[in-house]
Amino acid sequence: MKITRKDFLRLSGLSFLAGGAMEAARAIAGRSSAATESQSAPVAQSVRWGMVVDLRRCQKEKGCTACTDACDAAHNVPRIADPQHQVKWIWTQPYETVFPFIQDGYAEQSDAGIPVPLMCNHCASPPCVRVCPTQATWKRADGIVMMDWHRCIGCRYCMAACPYGSRSFNWVDPRPALAHLNPDFPTRSKGVVEKCNFCEERLANGLKPSCVDACPQKALVFGNLADPNSEPRQLLRQRFAVQREPELGTGPSVYYLV
Amino acid sequence: MRDRLWIIAGLVLFLAAITAPFWYRPAHARDLAKLPELVLPANQRQCVAPVSYMRASHMVLLTNWRQQVVRDGERKYVAFNGRVYQKSLTATCLGCHNKEQFCDRCHAFAGVSGPYCWNCHNASASRAVAASADTTMHSPEGTHLTENLPPHILAVLASRPNTSSPGSRP
Numbered sequence: 001m002k003i004t005r006k007d008f009l010r011l012s013g014l015s016f017l018a019g020g021a022m023e024a025a026r027a028i029a030g031r032s033s034a035a036t037e038s039q040s041a042p043v044a045q046s047v048r049w050g051m052v053v054d055l056r057r058c059q060k061e062k063g064c065t066a067c068t069d070a071c072d073a074a075h076n077v078p079r080i081a082d083p084q085h086q087v088k089w090i091w092t093q094p095y096e097t098v099f100p101f102i103q104d105g106y107a108e109q110s111d112a113g114i115p116v117p118l119m120c121n122h123c124a125s126p127p128c129v130r131v132c133p134t135q136a137t138w139k140r141a142d143g144i145v146m147m148d149w150h151r152c153i154g155c156r157y158c159m160a161a162c163p164y165g166s167r168s169f170n171w172v173d174p175r176p177a178l179a180h181l182n183p184d185f186p187t188r189s190k191g192v193v194e195k196c197n198f199c200e201e202r203l204a205n206g207l208k209p210s211c212v213d214a215c216p217q218k219a220l221v222f223g224n225l226a227d228p229n230s231e232p233r234q235l236l237r238q239r240f241a242v243q244r245e246p247e248l249g250t251g252p253s254v255y256y257l258v
Numbered sequence: 259m260r261d262r263l264w265i266i267a268g269l270v271l272f273l274a275a276i277t278a279p280f281w282y283r284p285a286h287a288r289d290l291a292k293l294p295e296l297v298l299p300a301n302q303r304q305c306v307a308p309v310s311y312m313r314a315s316h317m318v319l320l321t322n323w324r325q326q327v328v329r330d331g332e333r334k335y336v337a338f339n340g341r342v343y344q345k346s347l348t349a350t351c352l353g354c355h356n357k358e359q360f361c362d363r364c365h366a367f368a369g370v371s372g373p374y375c376w377n378c379h380n381a382s383a384s385r386a387v388a389a390s391a392d393t394t395m396h397s398p399e400g401t402h403l404t405e406n407l408p409p410h411i412l413a414v415l416a417s418r419p420n421t422s423s424p425g426s427r428p
Binding site: 138140146148149150181183184186187188189200204 | 333348349374379
């Protein structure tokens, strides 16, 4: 049979149309299946490590440095006198600088100058993780904002991003500033950023963080914030607690009972 | 033909010069070519992987361990023979090996300028005591260090009378 030019154009147009429709149908089906997968994926987080700091208990021990000493010894944190070079994992700051929003004009009479223990907040949405160009810092499934010092290139973006000043840069080699070396934990080298790791190396062995174990007043309470019956969650139900700068939306995992 | 003497003398000198690497060996080169005397662990006879693998690929294993421990939180290593080890440079590797007498000597010999592990990881944590001389690679038990070396290297080793020979190999 002989095909006319008109028939040929009509046929080829129809087949192109059919092919395009099939592609479109496949794409729509693929997207809808991907959507159902992503909807089912986020399972309720079963572990989110967090800490509650009871400032009423902590205040009783004026001049106590048990938590800081324990942490520094466990993690080979150097003690450097020069404040521009110092490295801190858990440290203290005066109450009024930690919670400026609580000031009502009279509070400083009772609370001014009281040292508040501070550490990395292990935020729910950590800004340091967002800015790290090498993924040297990332958020683990159990909520710990972890650091891989092997990967850190020392750009200090994370330090600029962290609103809590929880991160320190090693401007100098930290080893000479160490009084005692804990052989089981690495030191850091010059040029990397470091911070509190919630003692993930102890958690892996079923132990609590060293600061928690060291506190003579049991002012630091550590546990799983995702478990409603955990120790910190029970405390948070009973007492009024604040986080540091919650308005920034970082979702700190460290709470303070004031 | 008046230049015959000069030409022959020049040729002899030229041949001597280009064959020099084959016949001239200064005294210090002899020491350079000597295999390092590695002190093997006294407390263990088997590493976490076969010797041939460790010799060629210990850096791969260490990098994998680092990745798995730091980033994935996996701290247990099941070895080829079913034994379970802690993935740790300072606890497991240095628990047997002595850094100065094992790692450093071979790295110096191979011209591998030290990896930067030790900038942070504490080598003084080594619980491995300096082993006695009978566990060096000169001993019968130690000869397995030269097993699985490429044949051309074995041939070189065998031809050298003053360095440690690869033991029973022909």
